[in-house]
Amino acid sequence: MNDRISLKQAAIPVFGADALTIEDVCRIARGASARLHDSPDYRAHIERGAAFIERLLASEGEIYGVTTGYGDSCSVGVAQQLARELPIHLMRFHGCGLGNHFTPEQTRAVLAARLASLVRGYSGVRWVLLERIAALLNHDLPPLMPAEGSVGASGDLTPLSYLAAVLMGEREVWKDGQPEASAVALAAAGIEPITLAPKEALAIMNGTAAMTGLACLAFERAEYLSRLATRISAMTSIATRGNPGHFDPALFGVKPHAGQNEVADWIWTDLGRLHDGPQMRLQDRYSIRCAPHVIGVLRDALPWMRRDIENELNSSNDNPIIDAVGERVLHGGHFYGGHIAFAMDALKNAVASIADLLDRQLALLVDTRYNHGLPKNLSGAEGLRGAINHGFKAVQIGTSSWTAEALKLTMPASSFSRSTECHNQDKVSMGTIAARDCLRVVELTEQVTAALLLAVTQGVTLRSRQGELDEATLTAPLRGFRDDIAKLSAFVTEDRPLEPDLRQILVHIRARRWELYS
Ligand SMILES: N[C@@H](Cc1ccc(O)cc1)C(=O)O
Numbered sequence: 026m027n028d029r030i031s032l033k034q035a036a037i038p039v040f041g042a043d044a045l046t047i048e049d050v051c052r053i054a055r056g057a058s059a060r061l062h063d064s065p066d067y068r069a070h071i072e073r074g075a076a077f078i079e080r081l082l083a084s085e086g087e088i089y090g091v092t093t094g095y096g097d098s099c100s101v102g103v104a105q106q107l108a109r110e111l112p113i114h115l116m117r118f119h120g121c122g123l124g125n126h127f128t129p130e131q132t133r134a135v136l137a138a139r140l141a142s143l144v145r146g147y148s149g150v151r152w153v154l155l156e157r158i159a160a161l162l163n164h165d166l167p168p169l170m171p172a173e174g175s176v177g178a179s180g181d182l183t184p185l186s187y188l189a190a191v192l193m194g195e196r197e198v199w200k201d202g203q204p205e206a207s208a209v210a211l212a213a214a215g216i217e218p219i220t221l222a223p224k225e226a227l228a229i230m231n232g233t234a235a236m237t238g239l240a241c242l243a244f245e246r247a248e249y250l251s252r253l254a255t256r257i258s259a260m261t262s263i264a265t266r267g268n269p270g271h272f273d274p275a276l277f278g279v280k281p282h283a284g285q286n287e288v289a290d291w292i293w294t295d296l297g298r299l300h301d302g303p304q305m306r307l308q309d310r311y312s313i314r315c316a317p318h319v320i321g322v323l324r325d326a327l328p329w330m331r332r333d334i335e336n337e338l339n340s341s342n343d344n345p346i347i348d349a350v351g352e353r354v355l356h357g358g359h360f361y362g363g364h365i366a367f368a369m370d371a372l373k374n375a376v377a378s379i380a381d382l383l384d385r386q387l388a389l390l391v392d393t394r395y396n397h398g399l400p401k402n403l404s405g406a407e408g409l410r411g412a413i414n415h416g417f418k419a420v421q422i423g424t425s426s427w428t429a430e431a432l433k434l435t436m437p438a439s440s441f442s443r444s445t446e447c448h449n450q451d452k453v454s455m456g457t458i459a460a461r462d463c464l465r466v467v468e469l470t471e472q473v474t475a476a477l478l479l480a481v482t483q484g485v486t487l488r489s490r491q492g493e494l495d496e497a498t499l500t501a502p503l504r505g506f507r508d509d510i511a512k513l514s515a516f517v518t519e520d521r522p523l524e525p526d527l528r529q530i531l532v533h534i535r536a537r538r539w540e541l542y543s
Protein backbone atom coordinates (compact mmCIF):
# COMPACT_ATOMS: atom_id res chain seq x y z
CA MET A 26 0.00 0.00 0.00
CA ASN A 27 2.80 2.40 0.86
CA ASP A 28 6.09 1.93 -0.96
CA ARG A 29 7.96 4.50 1.06
CA ILE A 30 7.26 2.61 4.24
CA SER A 31 7.52 -0.93 2.95
CA LEU A 32 10.94 -0.20 1.44
CA LYS A 33 12.17 0.93 4.83
CA GLN A 34 10.80 -2.24 6.35
CA ALA A 35 13.16 -4.36 4.30
CA ALA A 36 16.29 -3.93 6.42
CA ILE A 37 16.45 -5.41 9.90
CA PRO A 38 18.72 -3.50 12.27
CA VAL A 39 21.47 -5.44 13.97
CA PHE A 40 22.04 -4.28 17.52
CA GLY A 41 25.71 -3.76 18.17
CA ALA A 42 26.62 -3.47 14.48
CA ASP A 43 24.40 -0.70 13.13
CA ALA A 44 23.37 2.65 14.52
CA LEU A 45 19.61 2.51 15.03
CA THR A 46 17.26 4.92 13.30
CA ILE A 47 13.94 6.24 14.54
CA GLU A 48 12.26 4.01 11.96
CA ASP A 49 14.09 0.93 13.27
CA VAL A 50 12.74 1.56 16.75
CA CYS A 51 9.22 2.06 15.39
CA ARG A 52 9.39 -1.19 13.44
CA ILE A 53 10.56 -3.09 16.49
CA ALA A 54 7.78 -1.43 18.48
CA ARG A 55 5.30 -2.81 15.94
CA GLY A 56 6.71 -6.32 16.17
CA ALA A 57 9.94 -6.59 14.15
CA SER A 58 12.53 -8.78 15.79
CA ALA A 59 15.72 -7.60 17.46
CA ARG A 60 18.93 -9.19 16.19
CA LEU A 61 22.16 -8.96 18.15
CA HIS A 62 25.51 -8.67 16.40
CA ASP A 63 26.90 -12.10 17.18
CA SER A 64 30.59 -12.32 16.36
CA PRO A 65 33.25 -13.62 18.75
CA ASP A 66 35.00 -10.22 18.68
CA TYR A 67 31.87 -8.38 19.54
CA ARG A 68 30.96 -10.76 22.37
CA ALA A 69 34.46 -10.33 23.74
CA HIS A 70 34.11 -6.54 23.56
CA ILE A 71 30.92 -6.76 25.63
CA GLU A 72 32.25 -9.28 28.15
CA ARG A 73 35.39 -7.19 28.67
CA GLY A 74 33.32 -4.51 30.47
CA ALA A 75 31.64 -6.99 32.80
CA ALA A 76 34.95 -8.72 33.50
CA PHE A 77 36.61 -5.39 34.27
CA ILE A 78 33.98 -4.68 36.94
CA GLU A 79 34.46 -8.11 38.51
CA ARG A 80 38.23 -7.52 38.57
CA LEU A 81 37.82 -4.13 40.17
CA LEU A 82 35.46 -5.53 42.74
CA ALA A 83 38.00 -8.21 43.70
CA SER A 84 41.02 -5.88 43.74
CA GLU A 85 39.89 -2.43 44.86
CA GLY A 86 36.62 -3.12 46.53
CA GLU A 87 34.94 0.24 45.89
CA ILE A 88 32.92 1.04 42.77
CA TYR A 89 30.06 3.51 42.68
CA GLY A 90 26.70 1.75 42.52
CA VAL A 91 28.37 -1.60 43.05
CA THR A 92 29.76 -1.25 46.55
CA THR A 93 28.15 2.10 47.39
CA GLY A 94 24.60 3.31 47.75
CA TYR A 95 22.94 5.08 44.84
CA GLY A 96 22.81 8.76 44.02
CA ASP A 97 22.98 10.91 47.14
CA SER A 98 23.74 7.70 49.06
CA CYS A 99 27.01 7.24 47.12
CA SER A 100 29.02 7.94 50.27
CA VAL A 101 27.45 4.95 52.01
CA GLY A 102 29.71 1.93 51.67
CA VAL A 103 28.22 -1.52 51.01
CA ALA A 104 30.00 -4.54 52.44
CA GLN A 105 31.45 -6.82 49.73
CA GLN A 106 29.29 -9.72 50.84
CA LEU A 107 26.14 -7.61 50.21
CA ALA A 108 27.18 -6.26 46.80
CA ARG A 109 25.28 -8.96 44.95
CA GLU A 110 22.07 -8.10 46.75
CA LEU A 111 22.33 -4.40 45.89
CA PRO A 112 20.88 -4.64 42.35
CA ILE A 113 17.87 -6.49 43.69
CA HIS A 114 17.25 -3.64 46.10
CA LEU A 115 17.63 -1.01 43.37
CA MET A 116 15.11 -2.79 41.20
CA ARG A 117 12.68 -3.27 44.13
CA PHE A 118 12.72 0.17 45.73
CA HIS A 119 12.02 1.70 42.32
CA GLY A 120 8.94 -0.48 41.90
CA CYS A 121 6.69 2.48 42.71
CA GLY A 122 5.50 3.70 39.30
CA LEU A 123 1.91 4.81 38.93
CA GLY A 124 -0.54 5.92 36.24
CA ASN A 125 -1.44 4.00 33.11
CA HIS A 126 0.98 1.47 31.74
CA PHE A 127 2.85 2.17 28.54
CA THR A 128 1.17 0.17 25.78
CA PRO A 129 2.94 -3.01 24.63
CA GLU A 130 4.02 -1.13 21.48
CA GLN A 131 5.43 1.77 23.49
CA THR A 132 7.19 -0.62 25.86
CA ARG A 133 8.81 -2.44 22.94
CA ALA A 134 10.14 0.94 21.76
CA VAL A 135 11.55 1.54 25.25
CA LEU A 136 13.24 -1.87 25.28
CA ALA A 137 14.73 -1.25 21.85
CA ALA A 138 16.11 2.09 23.04
CA ARG A 139 17.66 0.53 26.15
CA LEU A 140 19.20 -2.27 24.14
CA ALA A 141 20.62 0.25 21.64
CA SER A 142 22.48 1.92 24.49
CA LEU A 143 23.69 -1.20 26.31
CA VAL A 144 25.05 -2.84 23.14
CA ARG A 145 27.63 -0.08 22.86
CA GLY A 146 29.62 -1.82 25.56
CA TYR A 147 30.16 1.01 28.02
CA SER A 148 27.78 -0.16 30.72
CA GLY A 149 29.65 -3.17 32.07
CA VAL A 150 26.87 -5.67 31.41
CA ARG A 151 27.26 -9.27 30.31
CA TRP A 152 26.33 -10.62 26.88
CA VAL A 153 23.59 -12.72 28.49
CA LEU A 154 21.82 -9.58 29.64
CA LEU A 155 21.67 -8.25 26.07
CA GLU A 156 20.39 -11.62 24.93
CA ARG A 157 17.60 -11.62 27.50
CA ILE A 158 16.38 -8.15 26.54
CA ALA A 159 16.35 -9.25 22.88
CA ALA A 160 14.48 -12.40 23.95
CA LEU A 161 11.75 -10.34 25.63
CA LEU A 162 11.31 -8.49 22.34
CA ASN A 163 11.46 -11.59 20.18
CA HIS A 164 8.97 -13.53 22.33
CA ASP A 165 6.86 -10.39 22.53
CA LEU A 166 6.80 -10.24 26.32
CA PRO A 167 7.22 -6.53 27.12
CA PRO A 168 7.14 -5.67 30.84
CA LEU A 169 4.12 -3.86 32.27
CA MET A 170 5.70 -0.45 32.81
CA PRO A 171 3.85 2.33 34.62
CA ALA A 172 4.13 5.56 32.63
CA GLU A 173 4.47 7.94 35.60
CA GLY A 174 7.26 8.45 38.10
CA SER A 175 10.38 9.43 36.15
CA VAL A 176 12.02 12.86 36.32
CA GLY A 177 14.03 11.92 33.26
CA ALA A 178 17.44 12.78 34.60
CA SER A 179 18.54 10.04 36.74
CA GLY A 180 17.56 8.13 33.76
CA ASP A 181 14.09 6.72 33.58
CA LEU A 182 14.88 4.80 36.76
CA THR A 183 11.40 3.87 37.88
CA PRO A 184 9.91 2.74 34.55
CA LEU A 185 13.09 0.85 33.66
CA SER A 186 13.10 -0.92 37.04
CA TYR A 187 10.20 -2.89 35.58
CA LEU A 188 12.50 -4.20 32.87
CA ALA A 189 15.09 -5.18 35.49
CA ALA A 190 12.36 -6.88 37.53
CA VAL A 191 11.03 -8.91 34.62
CA LEU A 192 14.52 -10.09 33.66
CA MET A 193 14.74 -11.43 37.21
CA GLY A 194 11.33 -13.09 36.98
CA GLU A 195 9.46 -10.52 39.07
CA ARG A 196 6.40 -8.31 38.31
CA GLU A 197 4.37 -8.69 35.12
CA VAL A 198 4.64 -8.74 31.34
CA TRP A 199 2.14 -8.20 28.54
CA LYS A 200 1.21 -11.48 26.96
CA ASP A 201 -1.15 -11.25 24.01
CA GLY A 202 -2.34 -7.90 25.32
CA GLN A 203 -3.03 -9.18 28.86
CA PRO A 204 -0.93 -8.88 32.04
CA GLU A 205 0.72 -12.11 33.18
CA ALA A 206 3.16 -12.88 36.00
CA SER A 207 6.59 -12.65 34.41
CA ALA A 208 7.83 -15.84 36.12
CA VAL A 209 5.00 -17.76 34.42
CA ALA A 210 5.36 -16.09 31.01
CA LEU A 211 9.15 -16.43 30.96
CA ALA A 212 8.95 -20.11 31.88
CA ALA A 213 6.40 -20.74 29.12
CA ALA A 214 8.71 -19.03 26.61
CA GLY A 215 11.76 -20.95 27.82
CA ILE A 216 13.52 -17.78 29.00
CA GLU A 217 15.43 -18.32 32.21
CA PRO A 218 15.30 -15.46 34.75
CA ILE A 219 18.77 -14.11 35.52
CA THR A 220 20.49 -12.95 38.64
CA LEU A 221 21.70 -9.48 37.81
CA ALA A 222 25.42 -8.89 38.34
CA PRO A 223 26.38 -6.00 40.66
CA LYS A 224 26.37 -3.20 38.04
CA GLU A 225 23.56 -4.58 35.87
CA ALA A 226 20.40 -3.22 37.51
CA LEU A 227 21.92 0.25 37.43
CA ALA A 228 22.94 -0.22 33.79
CA ILE A 229 19.39 -1.17 32.83
CA MET A 230 17.75 1.64 34.77
CA ASN A 231 20.16 4.58 34.69
CA GLY A 232 19.31 5.91 31.22
CA THR A 233 16.92 7.74 28.93
CA ALA A 234 15.26 4.78 27.20
CA ALA A 235 11.64 5.47 28.19
CA MET A 236 11.58 9.02 26.84
CA THR A 237 13.72 8.09 23.81
CA GLY A 238 11.53 5.14 22.80
CA LEU A 239 8.42 7.32 23.06
CA ALA A 240 10.17 10.11 21.15
CA CYS A 241 10.76 7.78 18.19
CA LEU A 242 7.07 6.90 18.04
CA ALA A 243 5.99 10.54 18.36
CA PHE A 244 8.44 11.66 15.66
CA GLU A 245 7.21 9.15 13.10
CA ARG A 246 3.55 10.04 13.66
CA ALA A 247 4.26 13.79 13.59
CA GLU A 248 6.17 13.47 10.34
CA TYR A 249 3.19 11.79 8.70
CA LEU A 250 0.82 14.41 10.09
CA SER A 251 2.85 17.13 8.37
CA ARG A 252 2.16 15.44 5.02
CA LEU A 253 -1.54 14.91 5.69
CA ALA A 254 -1.94 18.51 6.85
CA THR A 255 -0.33 19.66 3.60
CA ARG A 256 -2.73 17.62 1.45
CA ILE A 257 -5.68 18.84 3.53
CA SER A 258 -4.55 22.46 3.10
CA ALA A 259 -4.45 22.02 -0.67
CA MET A 260 -7.94 20.53 -0.58
CA THR A 261 -9.23 23.34 1.64
CA SER A 262 -7.92 25.81 -0.90
CA ILE A 263 -9.73 23.94 -3.68
CA ALA A 264 -12.97 23.57 -1.70
CA THR A 265 -13.09 27.27 -0.81
CA ARG A 266 -11.92 28.37 -4.28
CA GLY A 267 -8.80 29.87 -2.81
CA ASN A 268 -5.99 31.69 -4.57
CA PRO A 269 -3.31 29.17 -5.69
CA GLY A 270 -0.91 32.09 -6.13
CA HIS A 271 -0.22 31.93 -2.38
CA PHE A 272 1.93 28.87 -3.12
CA ASP A 273 3.70 30.15 -6.22
CA PRO A 274 7.36 29.01 -6.37
CA ALA A 275 8.34 32.58 -7.27
CA LEU A 276 6.87 33.73 -3.95
CA PHE A 277 8.75 31.10 -1.98
CA GLY A 278 11.95 31.69 -3.90
CA VAL A 279 12.47 34.78 -1.76
CA LYS A 280 12.14 33.03 1.62
CA PRO A 281 14.67 30.29 2.14
CA HIS A 282 13.25 27.98 4.86
CA ALA A 283 13.64 24.57 3.23
CA GLY A 284 10.71 22.86 4.97
CA GLN A 285 8.41 25.78 4.31
CA ASN A 286 9.40 25.69 0.63
CA GLU A 287 8.80 21.96 0.52
CA VAL A 288 5.24 22.35 1.84
CA ALA A 289 4.51 25.25 -0.54
CA ASP A 290 5.81 23.18 -3.42
CA TRP A 291 3.67 20.19 -2.44
CA ILE A 292 0.54 22.36 -2.27
CA TRP A 293 1.43 24.07 -5.57
CA THR A 294 1.80 20.66 -7.20
CA ASP A 295 -1.48 19.47 -5.67
CA LEU A 296 -3.29 22.47 -7.11
CA GLY A 297 -2.12 21.48 -10.60
CA ARG A 298 -4.09 23.11 -13.37
CA LEU A 299 -6.22 25.03 -10.90
CA HIS A 300 -3.50 27.68 -10.86
CA ASP A 301 -5.34 29.63 -13.54
CA GLY A 302 -8.94 29.06 -12.36
CA PRO A 303 -11.34 31.60 -10.77
CA GLN A 304 -10.58 32.81 -7.24
CA MET A 305 -12.92 34.38 -4.73
CA ARG A 306 -10.41 36.65 -2.98
CA LEU A 307 -7.08 38.22 -3.73
CA GLN A 308 -5.77 37.09 -0.36
CA ASP A 309 -7.16 34.10 1.51
CA ARG A 310 -7.31 33.93 5.27
CA TYR A 311 -4.13 32.94 7.07
CA SER A 312 -5.11 29.33 7.79
CA ILE A 313 -4.95 28.77 4.04
CA ARG A 314 -2.47 31.41 2.86
CA CYS A 315 0.05 30.64 5.60
CA ALA A 316 -0.31 26.85 5.59
CA PRO A 317 3.33 26.41 4.37
CA HIS A 318 4.50 28.80 7.05
CA VAL A 319 2.73 26.83 9.80
CA ILE A 320 3.42 23.28 8.57
CA GLY A 321 6.91 24.40 7.50
CA VAL A 322 7.84 25.07 11.12
CA LEU A 323 7.35 21.38 11.85
CA ARG A 324 9.07 20.25 8.62
CA ASP A 325 12.08 22.46 9.34
CA ALA A 326 12.31 21.23 12.93
CA LEU A 327 12.19 17.53 12.05
CA PRO A 328 15.85 17.25 10.91
CA TRP A 329 17.33 18.63 14.13
CA MET A 330 14.89 16.59 16.17
CA ARG A 331 15.92 13.46 14.29
CA ARG A 332 19.58 14.31 14.88
CA ASP A 333 19.06 14.69 18.63
CA ILE A 334 16.74 11.70 19.04
CA GLU A 335 19.07 9.39 17.10
CA ASN A 336 22.15 10.69 18.91
CA GLU A 337 20.47 9.95 22.24
CA LEU A 338 19.30 6.56 20.96
CA ASN A 339 22.80 5.52 19.94
CA SER A 340 24.51 6.91 23.01
CA SER A 341 25.79 5.40 26.23
CA ASN A 342 23.29 7.12 28.48
CA ASP A 343 24.34 5.53 31.75
CA ASN A 344 26.44 6.24 34.83
CA PRO A 345 29.10 5.33 35.59
CA ILE A 346 30.48 4.68 32.11
CA ILE A 347 32.72 1.63 32.04
CA ASP A 348 35.75 2.04 29.80
CA ALA A 349 37.10 -1.49 29.80
CA VAL A 350 39.84 -0.76 27.28
CA GLY A 351 41.21 2.23 29.17
CA GLU A 352 40.36 0.44 32.43
CA ARG A 353 38.56 3.45 33.82
CA VAL A 354 35.26 4.08 35.56
CA LEU A 355 33.99 7.45 34.34
CA HIS A 356 31.51 9.24 36.55
CA GLY A 357 29.14 11.69 34.91
CA GLY A 358 25.54 12.51 34.13
CA HIS A 359 24.80 10.85 30.78
CA PHE A 360 21.35 9.79 32.06
CA TYR A 361 20.24 13.41 31.69
CA GLY A 362 17.58 13.54 28.95
CA GLY A 363 17.68 17.25 28.17
CA HIS A 364 17.87 16.85 24.40
CA ILE A 365 14.85 14.58 24.24
CA ALA A 366 12.96 16.82 26.66
CA PHE A 367 13.57 19.88 24.51
CA ALA A 368 12.76 18.05 21.27
CA MET A 369 9.51 16.68 22.68
CA ASP A 370 8.44 20.03 24.13
CA ALA A 371 9.13 21.61 20.74
CA LEU A 372 7.47 18.82 18.77
CA LYS A 373 4.26 18.98 20.76
CA ASN A 374 4.10 22.73 20.09
CA ALA A 375 4.65 22.34 16.37
CA VAL A 376 2.09 19.51 16.13
CA ALA A 377 -0.56 21.28 18.22
CA SER A 378 -0.11 24.29 15.97
CA ILE A 379 -1.11 22.06 13.05
CA ALA A 380 -4.24 20.95 14.92
CA ASP A 381 -5.00 24.63 15.35
CA LEU A 382 -4.38 25.36 11.66
CA LEU A 383 -6.71 22.55 10.58
CA ASP A 384 -9.36 23.56 13.10
CA ARG A 385 -9.31 27.07 11.56
CA GLN A 386 -9.61 25.59 8.06
CA LEU A 387 -12.68 23.65 9.19
CA ALA A 388 -14.13 26.87 10.60
CA LEU A 389 -13.84 28.38 7.11
CA LEU A 390 -15.29 25.32 5.40
CA VAL A 391 -18.49 25.00 7.45
CA ASP A 392 -19.37 28.69 7.61
CA THR A 393 -21.30 30.16 4.67
CA ARG A 394 -19.79 33.57 5.50
CA TYR A 395 -16.34 32.27 4.61
CA ASN A 396 -16.67 29.19 2.42
CA HIS A 397 -17.56 31.04 -0.80
CA GLY A 398 -20.69 29.18 -1.78
CA LEU A 399 -20.63 25.82 -0.03
CA PRO A 400 -23.72 24.76 1.96
CA LYS A 401 -23.97 25.44 5.69
CA ASN A 402 -22.01 22.87 7.70
CA LEU A 403 -21.08 21.20 4.40
CA SER A 404 -24.46 19.42 4.46
CA GLY A 405 -25.27 17.45 1.34
CA ALA A 406 -29.04 17.51 1.93
CA GLU A 407 -31.16 19.63 -0.38
CA GLY A 408 -34.59 21.31 -0.44
CA LEU A 409 -36.84 20.90 2.60
CA ARG A 410 -34.57 18.20 4.00
CA GLY A 411 -31.79 20.79 4.27
CA ALA A 412 -33.48 22.20 7.38
CA ILE A 413 -33.28 18.99 9.43
CA ASN A 414 -29.76 18.04 8.37
CA HIS A 415 -26.74 19.49 10.17
CA GLY A 416 -23.81 17.99 8.26
CA PHE A 417 -20.47 18.55 9.98
CA LYS A 418 -21.75 20.83 12.78
CA ALA A 419 -20.92 18.43 15.63
CA VAL A 420 -17.72 17.28 13.94
CA GLN A 421 -16.59 20.92 14.07
CA ILE A 422 -17.45 21.11 17.77
CA GLY A 423 -15.48 17.92 18.41
CA THR A 424 -12.55 19.29 16.41
CA SER A 425 -12.54 22.47 18.49
CA SER A 426 -12.47 20.36 21.63
CA TRP A 427 -9.60 18.10 20.46
CA THR A 428 -7.68 21.17 19.33
CA ALA A 429 -8.15 22.94 22.66
CA GLU A 430 -6.96 19.86 24.50
CA ALA A 431 -3.87 19.60 22.28
CA LEU A 432 -3.04 23.29 22.73
CA LYS A 433 -3.49 23.02 26.49
CA LEU A 434 -0.77 20.34 26.61
CA THR A 435 1.88 22.54 25.00
CA MET A 436 3.18 23.84 28.35
CA PRO A 437 6.85 22.79 28.33
CA ALA A 438 7.53 19.98 30.78
CA SER A 439 11.26 20.74 30.69
CA SER A 440 10.65 24.06 32.44
CA PHE A 441 9.37 22.25 35.51
CA SER A 442 12.60 20.82 36.88
CA ARG A 443 12.30 19.90 40.59
CA SER A 444 15.15 19.24 42.93
CA THR A 445 14.69 15.71 44.20
CA GLU A 446 16.44 12.72 45.77
CA CYS A 447 17.83 14.71 48.71
CA HIS A 448 19.07 17.40 46.28
CA ASN A 449 21.39 15.04 44.42
CA GLN A 450 19.10 15.28 41.41
CA ASP A 451 18.63 19.01 41.82
CA LYS A 452 18.22 19.73 38.08
CA VAL A 453 16.33 17.23 35.99
CA SER A 454 14.96 17.05 32.41
CA MET A 455 11.32 15.92 32.79
CA GLY A 456 11.79 14.52 29.29
CA THR A 457 9.54 11.54 29.91
CA ILE A 458 6.63 13.81 30.76
CA ALA A 459 7.40 15.88 27.64
CA ALA A 460 7.40 12.73 25.48
CA ARG A 461 4.13 11.48 26.99
CA ASP A 462 2.50 14.87 26.45
CA CYS A 463 3.82 14.91 22.92
CA LEU A 464 2.27 11.54 22.12
CA ARG A 465 -1.06 12.73 23.48
CA VAL A 466 -0.86 15.91 21.39
CA VAL A 467 -0.08 13.77 18.35
CA GLU A 468 -3.09 11.55 19.12
CA LEU A 469 -5.43 14.55 19.43
CA THR A 470 -4.04 16.09 16.26
CA GLU A 471 -4.64 12.81 14.42
CA GLN A 472 -8.28 13.10 15.52
CA VAL A 473 -8.47 16.63 14.16
CA THR A 474 -6.86 15.38 10.95
CA ALA A 475 -9.44 12.57 10.63
CA ALA A 476 -12.25 15.11 10.95
CA LEU A 477 -10.69 17.38 8.35
CA LEU A 478 -10.15 14.51 5.93
CA LEU A 479 -13.88 13.79 5.95
CA ALA A 480 -14.92 17.43 5.86
CA VAL A 481 -12.58 18.58 3.12
CA THR A 482 -13.45 15.55 0.99
CA GLN A 483 -17.09 16.48 1.38
CA GLY A 484 -16.21 20.08 0.49
CA VAL A 485 -14.35 19.19 -2.70
CA THR A 486 -17.10 16.77 -3.76
CA LEU A 487 -19.79 19.40 -3.11
CA ARG A 488 -17.86 21.92 -5.19
CA SER A 489 -17.78 19.52 -8.06
CA ARG A 490 -21.45 18.56 -7.66
CA GLN A 491 -22.25 22.27 -7.76
CA GLY A 492 -20.59 22.41 -11.16
CA GLU A 493 -17.87 24.77 -9.92
CA LEU A 494 -14.99 22.35 -10.16
CA ASP A 495 -13.96 20.45 -13.24
CA GLU A 496 -12.82 17.06 -11.92
CA ALA A 497 -10.45 16.79 -14.88
CA THR A 498 -8.42 19.67 -13.47
CA LEU A 499 -7.62 17.72 -10.29
CA THR A 500 -4.22 16.05 -10.29
CA ALA A 501 -4.26 12.26 -10.31
CA PRO A 502 -2.69 11.90 -6.82
CA LEU A 503 -5.15 14.34 -5.26
CA ARG A 504 -8.15 12.83 -7.02
CA GLY A 505 -7.05 9.30 -6.04
CA PHE A 506 -6.66 10.42 -2.45
CA ARG A 507 -10.06 12.13 -2.40
CA ASP A 508 -11.70 9.05 -3.99
CA ASP A 509 -10.14 6.75 -1.43
CA ILE A 510 -11.44 8.81 1.50
CA ALA A 511 -14.84 8.99 -0.20
CA LYS A 512 -14.81 5.20 -0.48
CA LEU A 513 -13.96 4.79 3.20
CA SER A 514 -16.61 7.25 4.33
CA ALA A 515 -19.66 7.89 2.15
CA PHE A 516 -20.72 11.42 1.21
CA VAL A 517 -22.89 12.83 4.02
CA THR A 518 -26.35 13.58 2.67
CA GLU A 519 -28.61 12.59 5.57
CA ASP A 520 -27.24 12.97 9.12
CA ARG A 521 -25.59 9.86 10.50
CA PRO A 522 -23.25 9.19 13.44
CA LEU A 523 -19.76 9.73 12.04
CA GLU A 524 -17.89 8.13 14.93
CA PRO A 525 -17.32 4.80 13.10
CA ASP A 526 -16.05 6.67 10.02
CA LEU A 527 -13.72 8.82 12.09
CA ARG A 528 -12.38 5.82 13.97
CA GLN A 529 -11.74 3.96 10.75
CA ILE A 530 -9.91 6.94 9.25
CA LEU A 531 -7.83 7.17 12.43
CA VAL A 532 -6.74 3.57 12.02
CA HIS A 533 -5.66 4.36 8.46
CA ILE A 534 -3.81 7.50 9.56
CA ARG A 535 -1.89 5.49 12.15
CA ALA A 536 -1.10 2.81 9.59
CA ARG A 537 0.06 5.58 7.19
CA ARG A 538 -2.20 4.26 4.47
CA TRP A 539 -1.53 6.99 1.94
CA GLU A 540 1.77 7.59 0.28
CA LEU A 541 2.09 11.35 0.16
CA TYR A 542 4.67 13.41 -1.72
CA SER A 543 7.43 10.88 -2.02
N1 LIG B 1 21.26 8.20 38.54
C1 LIG B 1 22.09 8.13 39.71
C2 LIG B 1 21.92 6.81 40.39
C3 LIG B 1 20.67 6.65 41.16
C4 LIG B 1 20.02 5.46 41.10
C5 LIG B 1 18.87 5.25 41.83
C6 LIG B 1 18.39 6.24 42.64
O1 LIG B 1 17.29 6.03 43.36
C7 LIG B 1 19.01 7.45 42.73
C8 LIG B 1 20.17 7.65 41.98
C9 LIG B 1 23.54 8.32 39.31
O2 LIG B 1 24.05 7.62 38.48
O3 LIG B 1 24.18 9.18 39.81
